[in-house]
Amino acid sequence: MAQLATQAPTVSAPRSPRSGRRTTRTNYELYGWVFMRASGVLLLVLIFGHLFMNLIDGDGINAIDFGFVAGKWASPLWQVWDLLMLWLAMIHGTNGVRTIINDYAERTGTRVVLKSALYLSFVVVVVLGTLVIFTFDPCPAGAPADLLPSFCTA
Amino acid sequence: MPDAPAGTLYRGREGMWSWVAHRVTGFLIFFFLLVHVLDTSLVRVSPEAYNAVIGTYKNPVMGLGEAGLVAAIVFHAFNGIRVMLVDFWSKGPRYQRVMLWVVVGLFVVTMAGFLPRHLMNVFGGH
Numbered sequence: 065m066a067q068l069a070t071q072a073p074t075v076s077a078p079r080s081p082r083s084g085r086r087t088t089r090t091n092y093e094l095y096g097w098v099f100m101r102a103s104g105v106l107l108l109v110l111i112f113g114h115l116f117m118n119l120i121d122g123d124g125i126n127a128i129d130f131g132f133v134a135g136k137w138a139s140p141l142w143q144v145w146d147l148l149m150l151w152l153a154m155i156h157g158t159n160g161v162r163t164i165i166n167d168y169a170e171r172t173g174t175r176v177v178l179k180s181a182l183y184l185s186f187v188v189v190v191v192l193g194t195l196v197i198f199t200f201d202p203c204p205a206g207a208p209a210d211l212l213p214s215f216c217t218a
Numbered sequence: 219m220p221d222a223p224a225g226t227l228y229r230g231r232e233g234m235w236s237w238v239a240h241r242v243t244g245f246l247i248f249f250f251l252l253v254h255v256l257d258t259s260l261v262r263v264s265p266e267a268y269n270a271v272i273g274t275y276k277n278p279v280m281g282l283g284e285a286g287l288v289a290a291i292v293f294h295a296f297n298g299i300r301v302m303l304v305d306f307w308s309k310g311p312r313y314q315r316v317m318l319w320v321v322v323g324l325f326v327v328t329m330a331g332f333l334p335r336h337l338m339n340v341f342g343g344h
């Protein structure tokens with residue numbers, strides 16, 4: 065009895081690092097954390113502006129067609145706006161979904177597959193979206209004039 | 219690690235549910251964005267192709283979907299600001315619950331401004 069009462073089990077000191085834990089040695093998770101917040105503030109402005117122009121202003125959704133897009137992208141303001149929105153939203157969203165995968169996909173294999181698919185879609189969408197903004201042709205040859213913005217015939 | 223029980227005994231309060239909602243909305247918006255960039259890229263195919271696809275965004279079912287998307291964005295955006303205030307403002311953690319109700323209030327006001335306008339565009343028979 066006396067022995068039981070005096071012999072405490074050996075436990076490691078509080079706050080000592082878990083043994084065998086792999087440290088990351090880098091600050092990338094911190095940079096990601098900061099980026100989520102900085103990009104969030106910018107995205108709020110960019111996306112609310114985008115939704116106002118495309119859903120509220122004028123006839124809202126009914127006004128959107130090829131001519132509408134051509135009219136917007138004739139202005140460098142909206143080109144830069146959409147470009148920033150594309151890149152920031154894709155990095156913010158990809159990083160966020162990466163966190164979600166890390167939280168729920170417990171098997172290493174599953175994580176590798178899901179994250180590969182995630183990064184692949186990131187590259188495809190960002191490259192495609194960027195090319196679309198910069199190679200856009202508002203007056204494609206041979207298209208019916210009534211589908212084009214009015215400045216094509218002027 | 220034992221598996222989680224079916225259902226859960228964890229009863230987080232507002233803080234947990236706002237976190238769940240933030241996660242779900244962020245996830246949904248991300249997948250919308252993937253599709254959205256693909257459909258916008260049709261402007262490089264032809265005006266006809268773009269107009270045909272964007273035309274489907276104007277029917278009532280899609281119109282309701284857009285309302286849902288905007289609701290998701292508005293919540294995620296306002297709650298995102300709340301998360302930042304909790305992180306950076308010295309009194310943030312103390313007021314996190316009050317700020318959630320501010321988020322809900324701002325959400326209701328924003329949607330009350332947006333919905334009538336959008337639904338009129340969608341159902342107004344243009």
Ligand code: HEM
Nearest residue numbers: 118128133136146149150153193194196197251255258284
């Ligand atoms: C139902 C709501 C939405 C509608 C009707 C809509 C409509 C459009 C239209 C017409 C364009 C062509 C260019 C322009 O107008 O600036 C566009 C481009 C774009 N939108 Fe949206 N949008 C919506 C929601 C969103 C949201 C929520 C996001 C962000 C998460 C977003 C991100 C973008 C991006 C990044 C582009 C540029 C695409 C590219 O680079 O090819 N949009 N959108």
Ligand code: HEM
Nearest residue numbers: 100104107108153157160161163241244245247248295298
């Ligand atoms: C409208 C402006 C936006 C703001 C203010 C904002 C803010 C934030 C913040 C602060 C976080 C970090 C939360 C945390 O660390 O606990 C976050 C996470 C996240 N955001 Fe956003 N965001 C915005 C737009 C977007 C968009 C457009 C997408 C999708 C493309 C998105 C997807 C996500 C995802 C998936 C997460 C991770 C959620 C989690 O880990 O639970 N957000 N957002």
